[in-house]
Structure formats: C-alpha cells, structure tokens
Amino acid sequence: MSEATAPRRGAKYPTTWRRPPFIENPLFRYGSVVLALAYLVWSLGFSIEVDMARVIQGLDRAGNMFARMVPPDFSRWELLYRGITESVLIAFAASFVGMIVAVPLGLAAARNLAPLPVYLVARFIIVLSRTFHEIVWAIFFVKVVGFGPLAGVLTLIVASASFISKMLAEDVENMQPGQAEAIRATGASFPKLLIYGITPQVLPRYLGVSIYRLDANLRHSTVVGIVGAGGIGQVLAASFSRYDYDFSLAILLVIISLVFLGEIFSNVIRSRLR
Amino acid sequence: MTVEEHARRYPAVWRRFNPRETLVRYAWYLGIMIVTAVSFWRLDITWVYMLDAHIQAGDLLFRMYPPDWTGFEAVLGALVETIHIATLGTLATVLIAFPVALLAARNTTFNTLTWTIGRFILVASRSVNTVVWALFFVAVFGPGPVAGIWAITARSIGFVGKLTAEAIEEIDVGTVEAIEATGASRLQVLWIGILPQVLPVIYGTFVYRWDINIRESTVLGFVGAGGIGILLYSEINLFRWQAVSVILIAIFAVVVVSEFVSATVRQRIT
Amino acid sequence: MLEISDLVKTYPNGLKALHGISLAVDRPMVVAIIGSSGAGKSTLIRCVNRLVEPTSGRVVLNGTEITALGRHGLRKARRRIGMIFQEYNLVERLTVMENVLSGRLGYVGFWRAYRRNYPPDDVAAAFEILDRVGLEGRENARADALSGGQRQRVGIARALMQRPELLLVDEPTASLDPKTSRQIMRLIVELAHERGTPVLINIHDVALAQTFADHIVGLRDGRIVFEDGSDRLTPAVLTEIYGEEDWSTTIRKVEEDDEAEGAEAAKGRDDTESGVAAG
Ligand SMILES: Nc1ncnc2c1ncn2[C@@H]1O[C@H](COP(=O)(O)OP(=O)(O)OP(=O)(O)O)[C@@H](O)[C@H]1O
Numbered sequence: 001m002s003e004a005t006a007p008r009r010g011a012k013y014p015t016t017w018r019r020p021p022f023i024e025n026p027l028f029r030y031g032s033v034v035l036a037l038a039y040l041v042w043s044l045g046f047s048i049e050v051d052m053a054r055v056i057q058g059l060d061r062a063g064n065m066f067a068r069m070v071p072p073d074f075s076r077w078e079l080l081y082r083g084i085t086e087s088v089l090i091a092f093a094a095s096f097v098g099m100i101v102a103v104p105l106g107l108a109a110a111r112n113l114a115p116l117p118v119y120l121v122a123r124f125i126i127v128l129s130r131t132f133h134e135i136v137w138a139i140f141f142v143k144v145v146g147f148g149p150l151a152g153v154l155t156l157i158v159a160s161a162s163f164i165s166k167m168l169a170e171d172v173e174n175m176q177p178g179q180a181e182a183i184r185a186t187g188a189s190f191p192k193l194l195i196y197g198i199t200p201q202v203l204p205r206y207l208g209v210s211i212y213r214l215d216a217n218l219r220h221s222t223v224v225g226i227v228g229a230g231g232i233g234q235v236l237a238a239s240f241s242r243y244d245y246d247f248s249l250a251i252l253l254v255i256i257s258l259v260f261l262g263e264i265f266s267n268v269i270r271s272r273l274r
Numbered sequence: 275m276t277v278e279e280h281a282r283r284y285p286a287v288w289r290r291f292n293p294r295e296t297l298v299r300y301a302w303y304l305g306i307m308i309v310t311a312v313s314f315w316r317l318d319i320t321w322v323y324m325l326d327a328h329i330q331a332g333d334l335l336f337r338m339y340p341p342d343w344t345g346f347e348a349v350l351g352a353l354v355e356t357i358h359i360a361t362l363g364t365l366a367t368v369l370i371a372f373p374v375a376l377l378a379a380r381n382t383t384f385n386t387l388t389w390t391i392g393r394f395i396l397v398a399s400r401s402v403n404t405v406v407w408a409l410f411f412v413a414v415f416g417p418g419p420v421a422g423i424w425a426i427t428a429r430s431i432g433f434v435g436k437l438t439a440e441a442i443e444e445i446d447v448g449t450v451e452a453i454e455a456t457g458a459s460r461l462q463v464l465w466i467g468i469l470p471q472v473l474p475v476i477y478g479t480f481v482y483r484w485d486i487n488i489r490e491s492t493v494l495g496f497v498g499a500g501g502i503g504i505l506l507y508s509e510i511n512l513f514r515w516q517a518v519s520v521i522l523i524a525i526f527a528v529v530v531v532s533e534f535v536s537a538t539v540r541q542r543i544t
Numbered sequence: 545m546l547e548i549s550d551l552v553k554t555y556p557n558g559l560k561a562l563h564g565i566s567l568a569v570d571r572p573m574v575v576a577i578i579g580s581s582g583a584g585k586s587t588l589i590r591c592v593n594r595l596v597e598p599t600s601g602r603v604v605l606n607g608t609e610i611t612a613l614g615r616h617g618l619r620k621a622r623r624r625i626g627m628i629f630q631e632y633n634l635v636e637r638l639t640v641m642e643n644v645l646s647g648r649l650g651y652v653g654f655w656r657a658y659r660r661n662y663p664p665d666d667v668a669a670a671f672e673i674l675d676r677v678g679l680e681g682r683e684n685a686r687a688d689a690l691s692g693g694q695r696q697r698v699g700i701a702r703a704l705m706q707r708p709e710l711l712l713v714d715e716p717t718a719s720l721d722p723k724t725s726r727q728i729m730r731l732i733v734e735l736a737h738e739r740g741t742p743v744l745i746n747i748h749d750v751a752l753a754q755t756f757a758d759h760i761v762g763l764r765d766g767r768i769v770f771e772d773g774s775d776r777l778t779p780a781v782l783t784e785i786y787g788e789e790d791w792s793t794t795i796r797k798v799e800e801d802d803e804a805e806g807a808e809a810a811k812g813r814d815d816t817e818s819g820v821a822a823g
C-alpha cells in the first residue's frame with residue numbers, strides 16, 4: 001500500500017477548495033442574485049417608501065394598543081359565546097357535507113378512472129373553487145342567500161369539498177395499479193372495483209384529510225363572518241372597528257384555545273385511524 | 275373429518291370485522307350524522323332563501339357578463355401589489371420561522387421553557403386567520419400594504435415553523451453526533467450538521483406557503499391591508515359586477531400561475 | 545495511551561449497561577471489542593468521548609482526564625478523538641470535501657466553517673487523505689451519491705482529518721458486504737499503524753476481529769470476560785463470551801477466508817478501489 005501512494009505523497013496537493021456553486025453558469029448565478037436584489041428594491045420601494053414614517057408611528061401605536069388590549073374583557077361573554085358556537089356549528093355542518101360532496105367530485109377528477117370530458121369538468125370545478133379565497137366565496141353566497149350562517153356553511157362546503165376531492169383524486173391516481181388490476185381481472189364491475197380495488201387503498205387517507213379539514217374549517221369559520229356570513233368573525237371585526245381592543249383580545253384568546261383544542265382532537269383521531 | 279368439524283374449520287360465513295368492530299363503526303357513522311344534523315338545526319338557517327338561490331346566482335352571473343375591461347390598468351397595478359405582499363411576507367416569514375422552529379423542536383431547544391415559548395408562538399400564529407391578523411395590523415400600522423405584509427408573515431410563521439420544527443425533530447441524530455464528536459461548537463453543529471438536513475424542507479415550505487399566500491393576499495384588502503382586495507371590495511359595494519368579473523379573472527390567472535410555479539419548483543427541489 | 549478504569553454506566557431507565565470496565569489501549573495497537581448484541585460495546589465506546597455520559601469511573605487519554613472535563617474542555621478533548629460510525633453519519637447533502645473538512649471544525653471558528661474557508665494546510669491534508677482512502681477526484685460529489693463503502697471511506701477520512709490521538713470505531717462494517725468490509729477494516733488498521741494511532745473498535749464479525757486486531761476484549765453483560773491477543777481466541781472463549789454454540793466452524797472459517805483472500809491478492813487483483821485493497 002505504501003508503494004501505491006508513495007509517489008503521490010511528494011506531489012503537491014491543492015491548498016484551496018471552493019464548494020461547487022449551486023448554479024454552474026456564472027452569468028446565471030450572478031444574474032439571479034441581481035434579479036433578486038432588483039426585485040427587493042422594487043417591491044420594498046413600492047410599499048415602504050410611503051409608509052416608513054407610518055411604520056415608526058405604528059410602533060408607538062402598537063404599544064398604545066397593547067395597553068388597551070390587556071386585560072382582555074370577557075364581560076360580554078354571551079355575545080362571544082353565541083358567535084363561537086355559531087362558528088363551530090358552521091364548521092361541523094360544512095365539513096360533513098363537504099366530505100360527502102368530495103367523493104364523486106374526487107373520483108371524477110382522477111384521470112385513471114374518469115373519461116376525459118368528465119375529468120376536465122371535475123378538475124375545472126376544483127381549480128375554480130380553490131382559486132378564490134373563502135372570503136370571496138362568502139361574499140358570493142351572501143349575495144345569493146343573504147346574510148347569516150347559511151352563506152358561511154355554503155362557503156366552507158365549497159372550500160372543503162374542493163380540498164378533499166383534490167387530495168382524493170391524487171390518491172386515486174397514485175394508487176398501485178396492480179391491486180385494481182387484480183380485482184378487475186376477477187371480472188368485477190365498476191362498483192365492485194370501487195369497493196374492493198380502490199376504497200381500501202384510499203379510505204384511510206380520505207378520512208384523515210377529512211378530519212384535518214374539520215380542523216381547518218374551524219379556523220376558517222372564524223373569518224367568514226367578516227363579510228356577514230355568520231359566526232364569531234362578525235363580532236371580531238366589529239370590535240376592531242369600534243376600538244374595543246380588550247374585547248378583541250378576549251375573542252382572539254377564545255379562538256386560539258378553540259383551534260388548539262380542535263387540533264389536538266384532530267391529531268388524536270388521525271393517529272388512531274392509522 | 276366429520277361434517278361438523280369441517281364446518282368449524284372452514285366456516286361458510288366470513289366477516290371482515292367482528293360484530294363489536296362493526297358496531298363501533300356504525301356508532302361512529304351515526305354519531306357524525308347526529309352532530310351534522312344538530313349543527314344544521316341549531317344554526318337557525320332560513321331555508322327559504324335556498325329556494326331562489328339558483329335564480330339569484332344566475333342573475334349575479336348574468337350581471338357580471340360581459341367583463342368590463344376599462345379599468346384593467348388599475349387591476350394590474352393592484353395585482354402586482356398583491357404579489358409583492360405575498361412575496362415579501364413569505365420572505366420575512368422564513369427569516370423569523372427558522373429560529374422559532376429551533377426553539378420549538380425538542381432536540382434543538384434549550385429547555386422546557388424555551389420549548390413552550392416556541393410552541394406557543396407557532397400555535398398562536400396558526401390559530402389566527404390571516405385576515406384577522408390583518409385586522410390587527412391595520413389597527414397598528416394603519417391601512418396599506420405594510421399591514422398586509424405583516425399579516426401574511428404573522429400567519430405563515432406558524433405554518434413554516436411547524437413544518438420546519440418537525441423536520442428538525444426528524445433529522446438523522448447520527449450525523450449530529452458525528453459532528454459533535456469532532457469537537458465542533460454548538461453553532462457549528464447547527465450550521466453544518468442540522469441546517470443542510472432541513473434546508474430542502476425550508477425551501478419546499480417556503481414555495482408552498484408563497485403559493486398559499488398569493489391566494490390569501492387577494493382578500494387582505496377587504497379589511498384595508500392592501501392588494502387587489504381593496505379594489506374588489508369597492509367594486510362589489512358599487513355593484514359594478516362587470517368590473518368585478520375582470521378582477522376575478524385576474525385573480526384566477528395569478529393563482530393558477532403561482533400554483534404552477536410552486537409545484538414546478540417543489541418538484542425540482544426534491 | 546487510553547486508560548479506562550472502573551467505568552460504570554447506568555441508563556436513566558435503570559438499565560446497567562457497564563459494570564466497572566477497566567481497560568488500557570496503548571499506541572499502535574488495535575483493540576477489538578466483541579460481544580453479543582446488547583453486551584454494552586457501543587456504550588463503552590461512546591463513554592470514551594462522552595457521547596454517552598458515564599455514571600462513574602475514569603477515562604484518561606494521554607494524561608487528560610476526559611471524565612473530569614467541563615463543556616468547553618470536552619470539546620477540546622473531542623478534537624483529539626476520531627470516531628467512525630456504522631451508519632457513516634455523513635452530512636448527506638454536503639459534498640465529500642465538506643464532510644472531510646468537517647473533521648477540522650473543532651479548530652476553525654464559526655465564520656470560517658460557514659464560509660467553508662478552511663486553512664490551506666487543512667485543505668491540502670484533506671486532498672491527501674481522500675487520495676489515501678481511494679476517493680481521489682470525488683471531492684465534489686455529494687455524500688448521498690456514494691456507495692456504502694465509499695461513504696465509510698469518507699467517514700474514515702473525516703476522522704483522520706482530526707489527526708486523532710485515538711480512533712473510536714463502532715461497527716464500521718456492519719452495513720457492508722464481506723469484501724468491502726475487509727477493505728475497510730484493512731484501511732483503518734493500516735492507517736492506524738501508519739500514524740501510530742491506537743484504535744478501539746467494536747465489531748460483530750469474529751473473523752474480522754481476529755484477522756485485523758492485535759488484541760481482543762470480550763464483553764458480556766457489561767463485564768470484560770476475555771482480554772488477550774487475538775490468536776488466543778478459542779471456541780471455549782467464544783462460548784464464554786457469546787454462550788453455547790458450535791464455534792469450531794467459525795474459527796476455522798476465519799483461516800480459510802484469509803487464505804482465500806491472500807490467494808486472491810496474490811493473483812494481483814486490482815480494482816477501482818485499488819489504493820486500499822492492495823496490501
Ligand atoms: N439510550 C439508552 N437508554 C436506555 N438503555 C440503553 C440505551 N442505549 C443502550 N441501552 C441498553 O444498554 C445495553 C447495552 O447497549 P449497547 O448499545 O452498548 O450494546 P451493543 O453491545 O453495542 O449492542 P449491538 O451489538 O446490538 O450494537 C443494552 O441492553 C441496551 O438496551
């Protein structure tokens with residue numbers, strides 16, 4: 001062995017080493033840095049330039065606000081309680097309906113199951129409903145069915161159905177084709193294929209996603225009220241606009257603990273599903 | 275083998291679940307249905323509004339057509355502002371989320387107190403919706419994109435931080451031990467042993483959250499926090515539905531493009 | 545010179561993994577620790593650089609009492625002890641060179657490590673070691689693009705970059721095929737002899753231990769039950785260490801293996817991993 005390396009030992013080894021750059025081409029490498037910097041200057045310039053004075057002022061105001069926020073004011077707990085229960089009910093109702101609606105939609109959006117036209121329509125519906133934020137949908141539904149919790153429920157049905165069905169479609173598309181093929185090879189019809197070849201593979205994750213969505217709906221149900229679609233959001237927005245910051249803090253604390261509980265609940269159930 | 279023996283060994287009835295399991299499953303189904311039914315019942319929904327809902331919706335869509343492109347320049351400007359809010363907010367997020375994640379991961383935090391603080395920041399950040407954060411920051415900084423950027427950041431810290439903390443908790447301990455065994459300092463272990471392992475997750479969640487934030491920042495304007503939402507809100511209040519449809523088309527285009535960008539980048543990273 | 549005296553380790557769950565181990569390892573000596581799974585081999589080795597905190601007892605390396613050091617002192621002492629792991633424990637997403645240079649982390653400040661700006665001597669030494677372990681030209685490859693054997697070579701290079709006064713090796717070949725295992729073991733032993741570094745090595749494979757170690761320590765339930773030259777290993781001793789089993793085949797097989805290997809080497813076999821395999 002010493003013979004094998006001895007000749008090299010005298011040779012000089014390089015004394016510097018640079019890590020190979022992430023982007024080979026120096027033009028691209030420095031180009032992207034310059035671009036990133038240019039973007040920062042441009043975007044920061046647009047928003048901060050005008051507002052720098054206000055930011056400094058804002059810090060002052062933030063201190064002021066904190067002073068007015070604490071201690072939280074729970075004296076109007078009845079209003080708070082009514083808003084929160086409404087939010088929770090909206091979340092429950094919407095989750096279940098969304099979960100049901102998601103099944104046909106998700107299956108229709110799986111390329112390996114649905115014929116092309118059905119697939120395209122289903123995908124378009126999913127993309128369309130996912131594109132617009134819950135609040136936009138809430139406004140739409142408020143216009144259509146009027147103010148109140150119904151608009152909130154419909155909004156969250158759209159949101160959860162599109163979310164769950166997208167996941168479901170992905171799962172069905174990623175299924176191991178072998179299993180479904182084996183069932184098909186026994187001469188099973190489409191409904192039987194659904195029950196034996198597909199359900200066992202996607203059911204656990206479908207349930208998991210649905211429960212996750214319940215938890216997400218709980219979080220979203222607290223804002224649809226801002227545009228009048230029911231729930232605690234309405235109360236919260238009102239308290240902010242009336243500078244009742246101590247009441248706002250009380251509401252926020254309740255929301256945080258509720259969402260926290262919901263998350264624990266959803267984690268427990270999901271871990272038991274596995 | 276007698277007939278009875280044969281029957282016992284090869285029963286003619288087979289069930290996937292034993293009776294108790296079946297019962298539990300049906301109890302769950304029933305429970306979920308009851309909860310749903312009770313929710314609807316307690317909500318005091320005025321169902322009659324549903325009767326003409328399709329007419330109302332049709333009417334609304336009818337009034338939105340054809341799109342009125344005259345104000346498109348203003349829409350474009352607002353759209354750019356929306357993208358800026360999302361991008362800057364997400365950038366700020368990553369800078370703040372990594373240190374918070376270090377506190378919130380059991381294997382890198384200092385002690386139980388710091389761990390609790392880290393976890394609390396993550397939970398509080400995530401529980402409050404972006405729009406609610408925006409209400410708060412508008413009250414602090416006044417209306418405008420600055421409030422929007424902070425709202426996006428405040429909400430995303432919890433998202434990015436949680437995923438990063440999970441990634442930190444799942445890193446290969448052996449590698450960290452190996453670096454410690456060379457006599458490296460704590461900071462070096464962090465930089466050489468831990469960061470490279472979680473970097474892909476940080477990049478991935480950054481891009482993923484950016485895509486979500488684009489969507490979120492389209493509505494921040496409803497509470498005055500900048501972006502295209504301001505325009506959308508005012509056009510809706512003025513019942514100018516044909517202008518509304520232009521804004522919706524613009525939002526649709528941006529969100530679809532951003533989702534595509536995010537998906538492509540994420541695929542490249544991993 | 546490493547001296548371990550009365551080393552006891554009780555894990556927090558109450559399990560007593562080491563019952564008062566005393567052991568000395570002097571320069572260029574390769575000491576293999578054998579024993580069945582759970583005997584406490586890893587615990588013993590990891591107590592030396594205090595990756596596992598010993599409950600009581602002393603570890604002294606060339607006059608430094610490692611067990612008495614504080615945080616800072618321990619870091620200084622760890623720089624003098626190289627360690628090689630079964631699962632290589634490389635930073636997978638970094639290049640081979642960064643992994644090798646990480647052996648110098650104890651000597652450079654944070655900023656230099658951050659910029660990957662190591663002293664020229666270290667860089668030259670890293671290139672030399674890479675050459676020596678048979679990875680010349682691979683410095684820019686990412687660690688996760690290497691085979692198991694190659695990764696372990698990087699692991700060895702990283703440990704040697706520390707210019708250690710002692711090498712701790714925890715089952716370096718357990719994840720490798722028999723041939724690569726031998727090459728890796730030979731590499732470790734040769735390098736240790738070249739540099740006069742004592743080696744404490746955990747190994748499952750009795751045959752390998754016998755072939756490459758000068759001295760063998762048999763561990764059973766946290767106690768030393770055998771300590772002697774590797775040529776003194778007999779079926780009776782193995783029974784003492786591992787329990788009843790027909791050991792004659794194991795030991796005979798060792799010799800056969802070795803002859804076969806010798807013959808193969810004599811034929812002038814030389815492959816891509818030549819720098820190492822050539823005895
Ligand atoms: N972190 C720990 N906490 C509690 N007990 C442990 C811990 N690590 C090891 N042990 C126990 O200590 C004993 C010795 O373990 P050790 O890892 O040293 O064995 P080993 O000889 O290296 O085994 P192997 O050959 O399987 O690697 C075992 O009984 C093990 O279960």
Ligand SMILES: [Mg+2]
Nearest residue numbers: 585586587715
């Ligand atoms: Mg071990």
